[in-house]
Amino acid sequence: MYNLFKLDNGLRVVVENIEYVNSVSVGLWVENGSRNEDINNSGISHFIEHMLFKGTVTRSAKQIAEEIEDVGGQLNAFTGREATCFYVKALDTHLDLSLDILSDMLFNSNLAEEDIEKEKSVIYEEINMSEDSPEDVLSDLHTKAIWDLDSISLPILGTMDTVKSFSRKVILDYIDSYYIPENSVISISGKFDMKNIETLVEKFFGKWRCKNKKITEYSSPLILNKHYFRKKDIEQLHVSLGIPGIELDNEDTYTLILLSNILGGGASSRLFQKIREDLGLCYSIYCYISAFKNTGIVSIYAGINPTNVRVAIEAIKEEVSNFAKVGIDNERLNKAKEQLKGSYILGLESTSSRMFSNGRSVMFLNKINTPEDVLEKINKIDMARVNSVMEKTFKKGIINSAYVGKDKEMLKDVFEGNIISVDK
Incomplete structure (x- = not known):
């Protein structure tokens, strides 16, 4: 059984109830990726994805991982050209915990300066690892040949120089502009109580508000002959x-x-x-x-x-x-x-x-x-x-x-x- 509804703040929620399973998967989707960036902040969406795992006002980075893994669940995320997704898969008895963890990461992340500087080193190594992969290099190179200077051609990881430039203020301003309910979706699939699901999502995400909203709109780039x-x-x-x-x-x-x-x-x-x-x-x-x-x-x-x-x-x-x-x-x-x-x-x-x-x-x-x-x-x-x-x-x-x-x-x-x- 499917249902699609919207909270008062504009957040869309899609749920699929599957009675014959004993698990539930929850995804927090944000319509924001490398295509939303420019040459000055290329890679910031991917960097933010990393930073939201680094601890909140109530949980350390280790506690975020432990609370999901201790109940046999999985917590992960990915950044693409047009979306970022944070997701949890766990037993159906831990839906509340899954929503709690995801909302805590989104709303209460510390984004400490010390953690930002440490994570830059991690991203540098990820960029180096990508440089060592011919397929990764090829993918980014062909993207440039297809769309040239349009933002869709920017590398998801960013560059050493752009990553080096990220500060706490830059990150917070970006989150406040693009990580907004109107640009986002909560997707839940698995076994859960359909009667209470709207109330449950409202509990964790109903107060989500942002000031400097940027509704995602993309260009129509030409496909080039390069x-x-x-x-x-x-x-x-x-x-x-x-x-x-x-x-x-x-x-x-x-x-x-x-x-x-x-x-x-x-x-x-x-x-x-x-x-x-x-x-x-x-x-x-x-x-x-x-x-x-x-x-x-x-x-x-x-x-x-x-x-x-x-x-x-x-x-x-x-x-x-x-x-x-x-x-x-x-x-x-x-x-x-x-x-x-x-x-x-x-x-x-x-x-x-x-x-x-x-x-x-x-x-x-x-x-x-x-x-x-x-x-x-x-x-x-x-x-x-x-x-x-x-x-x-x-x-x-x-x-x-x-x-x-x-x-x-x-x-x-x-x-x-x-x-x-x-x-x-």
Whole structure:
């Protein structure tokens, strides 16, 4: 059973009661991420995520962790480009504790200067760790190639310089502006008393008020035709190729997911079979979509021996072109729909996955997207819709790319040699 309601302060709450489980997952979602930042405060959302675990006026950092772990629960968080989420999964008997911990972290965090300085060192190491991961470097580099100077291209972790600049006042001002009830969602999935849930959430979050509110609004960035290379002393060349996608809350989202799966979603996909199995040009290759407010991209990732890069990229381009020209037949469409439905349903077999799904849906679409709704959308995919989405996306071909590897010389003939070297 689902319910969606709003507190007087504007906080949206989505709940899903699942009677046959003995757990409950609670998520505090804030529509704020790296896309809300600029070049001067890049990384502040991620930094705040860390700081809210560092102790409150009533609990130390250790007590925050212990109170959840002592009852067998899990407490964690993540920051993305458009949202931050703090979440707890515990036995259904500990819903009150879960809401108490999350509200305490949000409203009563100490944000002590000493802790801020210590956490800067932790984030520096996280940035260093990301720099040691070619895939992470590639992801940030390709984001720049796609959207250039728009805020959506800023790194989630920020930079050493921006993190160094964060002060307690800067952090508090940012929280007061963006961590507001109107930008936020509480998502609860699992076993609980539906009769009392509104009163319970009101108890912990009903007094949430902010003065300097900034309601999140995002730009509509152009998808650019840029190609970037970053030098790293590694054996493989890591490649990310970009095809225009579609924005979040587009009725064609599931059609694009379906087509992306056929092209590069697994071991039976066209790219895997052609580039890896038939030609033996790589070990790993796959395709995935990224959908955001007002923009979206389809990405193809491959890890390639540098000596094979020109042959591999030409083969990938040819496969994408053939896919767009020939399309799929009804038999493949029906199989792909069943695969998509199966993976979607199997992905909802825990209270936490349901909490994430409901939270994202209400946060970005302002509605509950039930499994029945999603399955109906998938069932409605037909050849007319497939062809329409193909026109908007794959038929436009690869228009941007990023590369991380040892030698740019191997790329001299790729994309007419218009590949630009960047340092960071």
